[in-house]
Amino acid sequence: MEVKGNGFSLxxxxxxxxxxYGVAFLDDQLxxxxxxxxxxxxxxxxxxxxxxxxxxxxxxxxVFKELKTGIKKExxxxxxxxxxxxxxxxxxxxxxxxxxxxxxxRWVILVVEELPxxxxxxxxxxxxxxxxxxxxxxxxxxIKEMLPIxxxxxxxxxxxxxxxxxxxLFAEVIHKLSKRADQPFIKVNCGALPETLLESELFGYVxxxxxxxxxxxxxxxxxxxxxxxxxxxxxxxxxNLQVKLLTFLDDKEFYPLGSSKKVRVDVRIIVAxxxxxxxMVKEGKFREDLFYRLNVLKIQLPPLRERGxxxxxxxxxxxxxxxxxxxxxxxxxxxxxxxxxxFYKYPGNVRELRNIIEYAVHVSSEDLISEKHxxxxxxxxxxxxxxxxxxxxKAEIEGIxxxxxxxxxxxxxxxxxxxxxxxxxxxxKKSEAAKKLGWARSTLWRKLKEYGLE
Amino acid sequence: xxxxxxxxKDWVSPRFDLTREVLxxxxxxxxxxxVILPRPSAEELxxxxxxxxxxxxxxxxxxxxxxxxxxxxKVKVIDRxxxxxxxxxxxxVQNRLREGxxxx
Numbered sequence: 001m002e003v004k005g006n007g008f009s010l011x012x013x014x015x016x017x018x019x020x021y022g023v024a025f026l027d028d029q030l031x032x033x034x035x036x037x038x039x040x041x042x043x044x045x046x047x048x049x050x051x052x053x054x055x056x057x058x059x060x061x062x063v064f065k066e067l068k069t070g071i072k073k074e075x076x077x078x079x080x081x082x083x084x085x086x087x088x089x090x091x092x093x094x095x096x097x098x099x100x101x102x103x104x105x106r107w108v109i110l111v112v113e114e115l116p117x118x119x120x121x122x123x124x125x126x127x128x129x130x131x132x133x134x135x136x137x138x139x140x141x142x143i144k145e146m147l148p149i150x151x152x153x154x155x156x157x158x159x160x161x162x163x164x165x166x167x168x169l170f171a172e173v174i175h176k177l178s179k180r181a182d183q184p185f186i187k188v189n190c191g192a193l194p195e196t197l198l199e200s201e202l203f204g205y206v207x208x209x210x211x212x213x214x215x216x217x218x219x220x221x222x223x224x225x226x227x228x229x230x231x232x233x234x235x236x237x238x239x240n241l242q243v244k245l246l247t248f249l250d251d252k253e254f255y256p257l258g259s260s261k262k263v264r265v266d267v268r269i270i271v272a273x274x275x276x277x278x279x280m281v282k283e284g285k286f287r288e289d290l291f292y293r294l295n296v297l298k299i300q301l302p303p304l305r306e307r308g309x310x311x312x313x314x315x316x317x318x319x320x321x322x323x324x325x326x327x328x329x330x331x332x333x334x335x336x337x338x339x340x341x342x343f344y345k346y347p348g349n350v351r352e353l354r355n356i357i358e359y360a361v362h363v364s365s366e367d368l369i370s371e372k373h374x375x376x377x378x379x380x381x382x383x384x385x386x387x388x389x390x391x392x393x394k395a396e397i398e399g400i401x402x403x404x405x406x407x408x409x410x411x412x413x414x415x416x417x418x419x420x421x422x423x424x425x426x427x428x429k430k431s432e433a434a435k436k437l438g439w440a441r442s443t444l445w446r447k448l449k450e451y452g453l454e
Numbered sequence: 455x456x457x458x459x460x461x462x463k464d465w466v467s468p469r470f471d472l473t474r475e476v477l478x479x480x481x482x483x484x485x486x487x488x489v490i491l492p493r494p495s496a497e498e499l500x501x502x503x504x505x506x507x508x509x510x511x512x513x514x515x516x517x518x519x520x521x522x523x524x525x526x527x528k529v530k531v532i533d534r535x536x537x538x539x540x541x542x543x544x545x546x547v548q549n550r551l552r553e554g555x556x557x558x
Contacts, residue, residue: 044534049556057536060468060515084469084515086534086554326497355526358519362501 022112044086135310139302151177159272161301164351167272175228183227191236209258234271304346318357334370460513470516471496
């Protein structure tokens with residue numbers, strides 16, 4: 001399709017590509033005629049494949065009804081709503097709709113503009129203020145301090161952290177706080193695609209580059225022009241693509257597949273990994289030169305188990321969120337549940353805590369979340385850990401008697417610790433704790449008095 | 455194998471959280487029933503899916519939270535599917551449906 005004017009003629013696709021937002025060109029029945037590359041990235045559907053489909057199928061918005069009504073009444077209007085994108089994120093958007101008349105025929109231009117993400121409720125974030133990471137632990141306070149510094153810089157940033165620590169969120173916050181906030185934020189998961197596909201996704205290709213390349217594809221790097229390119233799971237990047245990425249980082253230029261013309265772009269690169277890149281370099285699994293090129297700015301996101309009482313702050317936040325969503329009036333956690341939540345080590349970090357709270361809210365029909373509402377696996381994991389600790393302690397004690405450890409051993413301290421553990425595991429019930437310790441109830445009472453644990 | 459497809463006007467509904475109608479198929483698609491939901495709600499639909507012991511959910515757009523929750527509950531989710539429910543069901547029964555598929 002062509003757009004013609006006084007002395008000019010342009011391909012529709014070219015016009016749509018020139019707009020720095022996701023754009024759909026629709027017919028009068030709101031069926032897709034064409035969408036631009038940015039909308040392709042946002043929705044995960046290719047323009048050619050969605051031709052003729054009702055736009056609601058492609059841009060999964062909650063305001064389609066309003067859009068349909070508005071289009072009949074007004075020539076141009078704006079609606080705010082949300083969409084669900086290819087990455088299963090609910091994104092707050094502004095839909096700018098404009099009718100275009102060509103004789104009797106009507107066409108519709110629909111522009112999708114992402115709204116600042118803190119306008120919508122996002123887990124991890126308190127809504128009243130823009131405090132991006134919940135928690136007051138020293139580890140998280142340090143990160144909060146670094147946030148504006150990293151956002152102000154344009155240097156490559158490496159985010160390390162275990163799974164579920166919030167690497168994606170951190171990258172997005174950095175982008176939204178940077179001067180590039182109004183430009184695209186493109187995320188590519190290096191571990192999610194096979195090597196050849198990843199190369200064409202990143203660097204794009206020209207028509208005829210290989211069988212099936214029927215049109216030019218700009219590639220994610222070009223789509224991120226002016227904005228931020230976030231490469232997650234960077235450790236999974238195949239070695240030959242590591243070379244290509246390194247060259248791009250040095251020159252800010254690259255050749256799309258099958259093209260002899262260099263493309264120059266201005267993007268900020270943020271990468272993330274849950275692996276130890278330095279160790280991978282030592283093992284020859286990651287290029288040393290690329291590692292140093294990426295490691296300009298570096299941040300290590302702390303695992304939840306090292307964030308102390310942040311667990312409780314986050315648990316409370318998630319409880320409020322899920323209780324509100326499920327229309328349940330849950331006031332908080334029982335003492336026992338809080339102890340369990342605090343004691344558990346969360347290998348899946350904040351994401352796991354969130355899932356645990358969601359589960360608890362779903363299964364609870366009371367106004368307090370207690371231990372019985374928490375998933376069973378937590379308890380078996382805690383039990384394993386306590387047993388593991390017992391084994392270690394036993395070995396230490398044996399060591400003391402053999403005189404092979406340097407740590408001074410205090411029997412009183414050891415006994416006190418065992419009593420506390422027994423009381424925690426029995427939810428404070430003394431008779432059960434005494435049974436667990438193999439003592440008579442009176443012995444436990446006496447020991448509690450002795451150690452000041454009453 | 456119990457399959458649930460979110461429905462809107464005989465097509466897979468574009469959004470899981472706005473779904474008002476679902477199709478439930480058993481016995482390789484031979485036993486089919488339609489359920490009208492009291493209101494669109496992703497949470498309520500998730501608990502309905504679990505109560506019904508559904509094995510596979512086919513839907514349009516779904517938020518990561520609900521996707522992960524269902525996976526955690528061992529429910530397979532094939533999302534971002536576009537197409538008429540009848541054809542989609544045929545494909546899922548034949549194990550020929552994948553995420554992001556467009557059927558016309």
